[in-house]
Every structure is written in structure tokens, then in C-alpha cells.
Amino acid sequence: MGQSLHGVMEMREYKYFGTVLVLNSVAVTLVLLTWISWGFSAPGILDGLYEVQARSLGQGYAYLLPGPPQVYYHDTSMFHGRAYLYFGPLPSLVLWACNSLFTRFLAHYVTAALFLFCFVYAFQRIIAELVGAALQAETGTSPWWALSSLVLLWALLFAPPLPGTPFSFFRPNFYIYQQQILFGLGLGLAGLLVLAQYRPRQWHRTFAVAGLLFALASSVRVTWLPVACAVLAASLVLFVARLIRSGRKAIVGWEVAGLFAGVSVLLFLFFWNYVRFWSPADFGVFFRQNCADDNMFRVSTGFFSLGAKFHSFLTNLLTYYTSPEILEATGLQHTSFAIDGFLTRGFFSANPQWLLGVVLMPLALYRAFTAKRALLPLFSILLLTLAYVNVVAAGVPPATGPRYFMEFYPFIMLVLLAVLLAALPSRAGIFGMITLLSLHFVYGGFPGLADAPNLRLLDSSQRAVRGLNADFNRDPALDIFVVDRCVWPTGAIGPQNSSTLTPYNAMGVYPTGQGPIKALDVAAVYIIPEKPAEGRETIRQGVVELRDVRAYASPGRLEVYWEGVLIGSLQISPDRDLNGVFDVPARLEDNTPYQIMMVFLPEGESHLPPHPPQFPPWQFGRLTLRRSNPAP
Secondary structure (H helix, E strand, O other): OOOOHHHHHHOHHHOOHHHHHHHHHHHHHHHHHHHHOOOOOOOOOOOHHHHHHHHHHHOOOOOOOOOOOOEEEOOOEEEOOEEEOOOOOHHHHHHHHHHOOOOHHHHHHHHHHHHHHHHHHHHHHHHHHHHHHHHHOOOOOOHHHHHHHHHHHHHHHHOOOOOOOOOOOOOOEOOHHHHHHHHHHHHHHHHHHHHHOOOOOOHHHHHHHHHHHHHHHHOOOHHHHHHHHHHHHHHHHHHHHHHHHHHHHHOOHHHHHHHHHHHHHHHHHHHHHHHHHOOOOOOOHHHEOOOOOHHHHHHHHOOOOHHHHHHHHHHHHHHHHOOHHHHHHHOHHHOOOOEOOOOOOOHHHHOHHHHHHHHHHHHHHHHHHOOOHHHHHHHHHHHHHHHHHHHHHHHOOOEOOHHHHHHHHHHHHHHHHHHHHHHOOHHHHHHHHHHHHHHHHHHHOOOOOOOOOEOOEEOOOOOOOOOEEHHHOOOOOOOOEEEOOOOOOEOEEOHHHHHHOOOOOEEEEEOOOOOOEEEEEEEEEEEEOOOOOOOOOOOOEEEEEEEEEEEOOOOEEEEEEEOOEEEEEEEEOOOOOEEEEEEEEEEOOOOOOEEEEEEEEEOOOOOOOOOOOOOOOEEEOEEEEEEOOOOO
8 A cells, every 4th residue: 555645754664755855855945046146146135125124123113214205115115204015024034133143145045045945845745745645545656656746846946837938936036026925935835734734633733833834924925814814713713622621631832832823923913014004904005105107006006896806806817827818808808907917828828738637627526535535635725725825816916917926826736736646546647747847848948047037135335225236137227216316295296396296206197387287096196294484383283285176077076095094075077176175184294205195086986997097087286285274
């Protein structure tokens, strides 16, 4: 009788099998580090924003230092004049801890190596668990076939059958976007691995450890937060039930420690959000200051109907998995607001050989429930995770992109491997997986390790934040900083000072020289409060004032938001100019840029249309942020 992976590792003659998996994972991690770091010539690996955050955390601040108004950081969240990362803080915390122990060079490499090894080893072990579980159901098959997982790991990581060949996990960039997805995947896969290794009557222990790993993954990538909450809640319920049933003798120290640690990580994450954005559930995505383009800012706000959001979810799924022709035939692109950043054919359109896995899925599920029950737990977990990650990755981001596809690529391939192992004899399933991968190499090309990815590293020659090291970025024009030359409008925005508007302090507004400023249906500006006249008594309570507001072609409602809070609205029309004064529900600080966002909704509508208007639908003459005058 064949043995599962657990059985193999427990047998005396195969006692080194686990060591082989660890050594293979170390080798893969070293190759990845060598490739990513341009042959260890780069002075670091982690993105410059992670390093800025680590330095700020070391000084005891949750926001980035130096910050506005001196420095602008691209694609961060600005809230009450301070810049924050909307990514989880764990990589920065690890980098900060390593900085206190090692040199900057070693701190970067040790931090990256820890997260990369976690991803590689968990991926490796799940592949081996699938193969071992399939072998358990067959007689006359050597358990050493589980070593085929070594070959599959190298193939799936270094020559992945991803759309858009040549493409890999790390091409063309290894920025904070790719890093936080990959680092979160490592901890998430480790949590799934623990769940799959349950034993009868030991669910409580499994859930405690898995919940801690998912909580840590949530502190890197928020995708895993619902999973962490669900698993830790289940762990807590099981623990309380056992405590009631068996009393204090049921308490196991390490189980309590795992449960306590997981809950503590989540509580820290909620507290972290509350300190930064005044809400435990707010990670700051709504306050993203993304100047990529006005439409990206527009769709990031989420002012759309449920129908438009569902159509965008379907559009993203079809973009990732099918062809542009199929998407065009559905007509969904006309009713959704999704932005196509994938720029290639979908997975099954680019790799039709993998449709075999879809065809074999019913047979695989039947055999997993009957002849190959050892595969069922891990197979079921992977299927549920793939469904969940697809919903999150296709339903939450307003755009598609290769880096988002990275998040569910490992689960696609693991599920396809499980299908082949369940539907076919184990050896045929292994050979089938290798054959299907080889077909991709034949007509798709072999990405291999050519062209190291771009890195965004701080210029270490400067003590303060001064910009990026362009030696390891083939696109040095893409800078995450605007330093010393930052411009933030002060007091008011109108025709006289419209030249102060830049892509990072104004989105969706278009000055017209000496005339009114035209605006899209979602527009925002960052403005410093007006300074009071010398010797004039003022109070700190703020006021937003809009003057000469007029709809351009058709009437509608203009909603005005201050730092994400609705402070008032105006019914505007093309017939006449209107003025509006709106109280700000907080005290204003000096020399602090605040966001004022304005949303134009067509008359009778409560949501934005899926597509932006061809022409600016409204205009204003002057926008002022000032402090209230004291009562006479």
C-alpha cells in the first residue's frame, strides 16, 4: 500500500524526506534571491516605501516621515495631512527589527529571505502533500514518487504557465505591490497547510495555529483578514466548548498561546487602523492618493451601484480566464466600470491545454469522495480557497492586472494538480501535470531567469528621503517621491492660482486659464487651510466654501466630502451659478493639506454611471478651505 506524505516521513527508511524538501526550498529561495537582487549586486530588495515605513516605525510613528507638506509619496493614503501605507505593516516591522541587528544590506536580504522561504516551503509542502495523499490510495506505487514535487515546484515557479509570456512572478517589477501579495501568500499557504494536516479530535489545535498564520498573513495582505477572523472564531468556539465539556484539564498551553497570539495580531491590526484612519476596519484604501490617472481615482472611490459592481466582478473574471472575444460577446464591458490592466489573453485562452482539468473536475471530485479519500481534505480546502481568492481578487480591485493574477495563480495550479491526481492513477497524474507544463514551454517560450526585475530602492547615499536608486530600475522616471518641490494650494483654488494644481494634489479638475475650473464627476483637491489675517481672531473649526458652481449640460446633485466625510450637497443646473458653505466636522491644523472631494450625480441617480462622461459635467469658480470666523 502506498503511503501519504506523513506516512513516508514517519517511515525509517525515508526519514530524510522532510529534510530533502527543506533543502530544496532553501535552494529555490537562494535562486530567487540571486535573480531578484541582480546577482546580489543590489544594496537591498524591499521596496522603498517599506523602508520609509520601517524608519518611521523605528521613531514611533504610524505615518511616513518625512511627510506632507514636505514630501509627496505616490500611491499612498493621505488622511488629515499625513501619508500612510494602505498595505499591512508586518514586512516593515520585520525590516525594522532586522535593521537593529544587521547592516542595511543584510536586513533587506534577511527579511526578503524569510518571507520568500515561507512561500516556497509552504507551496512545496502542499504539492508534496497532494502527491503523497494520492499515493496512499494505490498499491505497488513507491512513496518516492512524492519526490516529483521537487520538479513541479521548480517548473511552477520559474516557468509558470501565466498569460502574457514571457511573464513571471517577478517580471517586469518587484515593487511593493508584488512583494505584499507574495509575502502574504507565503503565510496564507502555511495556514492552509496546517489546516490540511488535522487529526481526528484535534481540530481545536489545528485552528489555533492556522488562525495565527492567517492573522500574520492579514498583517501583510488584507485579503486574508476574513479567513483569519473565521478560523480564529472557530478556534475560540471549539476551545470554549472543550473547556465547558472537560474543564481545566482540557487546556493545552501551546494551544492557548496560539489562539491568544492570533487574536492579539488581529487586535493590533484593528488598533493600527483606528490610530491611522479612525476606524478599526479602515485600511485606508478609500484615501489612496493615486495619480495614475483620473479614471483610476474615480473607480477607486466605489460610488457605484451593486449591479455595476457585480458586472465589474464578472468582467474581471472573464478577463483573467477567457479571451477578449468572449468578453466582447457578453457586452459586460459596457455596464461595468472595470479597467483592463491585464493587457493579454486570459489563462485558459492562452493555455488551452489546462481546460483538461476543468473537464476532469467532476470525475476528480467523485474519486476524491470514493477511491482517493486521502486527497479530499486538502482538495476541498484548495477549492474553497481558490473560489474565495477569485472573489476577492476579481471583485475588490477596480482593475485587472498581472500582479492580482499572482494571488490566485498558485491555487489554480494546485487545484489542477489535485484534479489530475484524483481523476487519474497517481503516476499518470504526475506525468500529465509535467506534460501540460511542457506544452506551455513549447509554444509559449521559457521565461527562465532572464532580465532581473526592476526594484524600487531608497538611495542609501542620503540620510533623509531623497529619492530612488535608479541603478536597479529600468524606468527611473517612475519615482515614488516628490521632494522639496512639493506644491500644495493654500486657502483657495481659483483661476488666479490654478497653476498650483498638479497630478498629486488635484484629481479630475481642469483649469481653463482665467475662466471657471471644469471638473469630472469625481474630483478632489488637497488644500492647506487659509491663513488668518495678521492679528485677526479666528477659531479652529473649518469651513469649505464653493462659489459659482454650475452644471455644464444637465442638472444633478453635487456631494461634497471632507476627508471622506459627507459635509453637504448642492442641486446644480446649467441655468445659474450657486454658492455653498459647508461646515467641517473637525478642527483644522496649520500647514496641513486636507482632501476635499466632490461627486457629481446625474439628476435622479444615487450612484455614478459605470463609465466617466466624455466632457466635464460641472464647473466651479472658486474653492476655499478656511476657518470659521468667530461670532460677533
